[in-house]
Amino acid sequence: MGKTFVIGDIHGCYEELQDLLDKAAVSSDDTIISIGDMVNKGPESRRVLDFFWHNISPHVSAIMGNHEFKHTRAYRGDIIPPISFLYTRWQLDELYHGAIKYMSHLPRYRLLDDALLVHAYFEPNIPLDQQQGRVLIGTMGAASYLQKSYNRPWYTYYNEARPIIVGHKDLSEKQEPFNYKNRVFGIDTGCVYGGKLTGIWLPSFEFVSVPARCNHWAKFVERYKDHE
Numbered sequence: 001m002g003k004t005f006v007i008g009d010i011h012g013c014y015e016e017l018q019d020l021l022d023k024a025a026v027s028s029d030d031t032i033i034s035i036g037d038m039v040n041k042g043p044e045s046r047r048v049l050d051f052f053w054h055n056i057s058p059h060v061s062a063i064m065g066n067h068e069f070k071h072t073r074a075y076r077g078d079i080i081p082p083i084s085f086l087y088t089r090w091q092l093d094e095l096y097h098g099a100i101k102y103m104s105h106l107p108r109y110r111l112l113d114d115a116l117l118v119h120a121y122f123e124p125n126i127p128l129d130q131q132q133g134r135v136l137i138g139t140m141g142a143a144s145y146l147q148k149s150y151n152r153p154w155y156t157y158y159n160e161a162r163p164i165i166v167g168h169k170d171l172s173e174k175q176e177p178f179n180y181k182n183r184v185f186g187i188d189t190g191c192v193y194g195g196k197l198t199g200i201w202l203p204s205f206e207f208v209s210v211p212a213r214c215n216h217w218a219k220f221v222e223r224y225k226d227h228e
């Protein structure tokens with residue numbers, strides 16, 4: 001039986017994705033799941049999205065992050081996309097319409113035998129099937145809603161049967177994998193900002209990280225600063 005490797009916010013960092021799969025020695029028997037935010041801000045959103053979308057292995061899949069969700073909103077004309085979205089759209093080119101369909105159908109969570117996977121947050125004491133989509137995905141004011149509603153960070157209340165694995169925010173605030181009482185595991189370690197790309201093995205909950213090649217987002221901002 002293969003193991004499962006859950007990967008944090010990739011944001012178009014394709015080289016680091018390859019580095020991470022190599023370092024973790026992921027095999028074709030293993031399951032690979034992206035926890036969302038595959039696209040935007042980094043250099044190769046198309047290649048990263050393609051890896052999860054068109055992978056020949058049925059063991060490779062993803063859940064939805066706020067960046068995938070925001071693409072579907074921009075497509076509908078609900079928001080004006082910032083330049084990093086337009087860059088991803090330009091890279092996807094003829095795949096863009098199909099990519100919107102793929103991204104819009106990504107699940108909001110995955111409940112595995114060993115862990116619950118969501119991109120961003122979990123509201124305390126609310127059953128999984130009644131969680132707000134914007135909370136799980138981390139969009140449309142979910143962070144300030146949780147801050148206003150609760151005295152402590154959401155994860156300090158987490159009390160579900162299985163541990164939870166999230167991305168979206170660098171919970172350690174120092175670009176390191178985050179472990180709160182073996183109940184909450186944070187794997188966004190800011191790769192696109194020059195931090196690390198992190199994955200976590202299940203069922204062992206062992207972290208594997210690789211360093212970013214550079215601060216991709218700073219480079220992007222510098223390049224397009226006159227176009228924002």
Ligand SMILES: [Mn+2]
Nearest residue numbers: 037065066168
């Ligand atoms: Mn996110």
